[in-house]
Amino acid sequence: MRLQGKVALVTGGARGIGRAIAELFAEQGARVIVGDIDAPGGSASGRITWRDLDVRDLASWQAATDAVVEEHQRIDVLVNNAGLVGAYEPIDEISLQDWTRVVEVNQTGTFYGMRTVIPHMRAQGGGSIVNVSSIWGMVGCPGVAAYQASKAAVRMMTKNAALSYVADGIRVNSLHPGIADTPMIAEQDTAITAEVIAETPMRRAAAPREIAYGALFLASDEASYVTGIELPVDGGYTAP
Template identity: 35%
Template sequence: MNLLNKVAVVTGAGSGIGRAISEKLASQGAFVYVTDITEASGQETVNIIKRNNGKAKYLPLDVRNPEQVEATFQKVANDTGKLDILINNAGIPGQPSSIEQIPNAEWTNLLDIHVNGSFYCLKCAVPYMKKNGSGRIINMSSLASETSLRGYGHYAAAKYALLGLTETAAKDLAPYGITVNALKPGVIRSALTSGILSMAEEELAKATPLGKIGSPSDVAAAAAFLCSDEASFITGATLIIDGGFRLVNEMDNAMDRFLSISNS
């Protein structure tokens, strides 16, 4: 998966999955623009990449601000003359609430970051990719868009919306050699999942067929593949990284209990 001389923009790259993807792309030879709303964490990602002999630069970015998004992509184009890869990763989980108790402001903020932010970045990236005659765009959805997630209606709605954006953009941009795909991480060890893992890590690992919690590097490896030439015929697709978690249901649990009794 050689990404030598590719230019990538990764949003929300200051920690977790965004940091891991940035490190992975840089390790494959890409010049990575690390964007994040928090300078300290974004710059730390850059420092990690540089310590490993990669190339990276931090740019401040609040994806909710379309003018700032446009200026950021113009900066990248001015610096490099091109853009090859966009990873729309910026996001927050929000506070767990039942549907009727979600504050309107929080609902709007989650959709603004996940959906509007991804749209603004995609819209600004496309003209530069068209000039190249190719490009790779990855939108970060979630397993919550497949199974829903009790208490996180705002988060699930945003992640469902990203799948519609992914599939429509894939059709629109295919004639220009631009692929658009989505990733659906399951339970991945990061700052976003630290709360639930502190209470239920053992239970969640046991419920995963592969028997463990995923890591940001697992998602980063999938992203690097979709950014590579080897994935040039994949577009409008969704890759699930969850260790098989989505496959387990209550019937499986009932069968486990039945087999345990039968074998005792």
């Protein structure tokens, strides 16, 4: 029960990594609110509730956050997990629409989330924010220009927030998954997935739960002296 009594808001928790995080957090004693544009299918446990949230929309954030605070009086943990790859083209080929679509979710969505939740965390005396970036926010690869830019921005917004709110008792860290077995990856070209797995020292994709354990550590009081870090959970991808 590593999150006993905590209230956690997890974005993009209807499927994939976000869903694994929501389920693990609930098992560890948290009351979890999943904010997503899609309702979760299948078995959401009794400790998980779902709320309509579009991370691109500040008003949607405000409505979701107000509802959580009204019901639970606090938000201890925010996981900014909602994200998409969206477009695989390099800078001179990506359409401006695709650029904006990806940046709006991955970067601006994370900014809006922190902007909306931080005042509540300050007022209650602290909290933990986990921003889900990627190995592609740490190391370069060809193509996927908007994804790389937005995930690198998440990494640095995390450090900025960690330093800005350290005196308020708010810890802010980024999580950098390697390739994980989720619907997002199932939807992409299998050749791309095979190439990334071949370049991963462990030679396999992660189960979403293996990524979720990284979020659990950062969210919990076990990480009470941890802020501003970037935690790769990547099968060794960024080690070389």
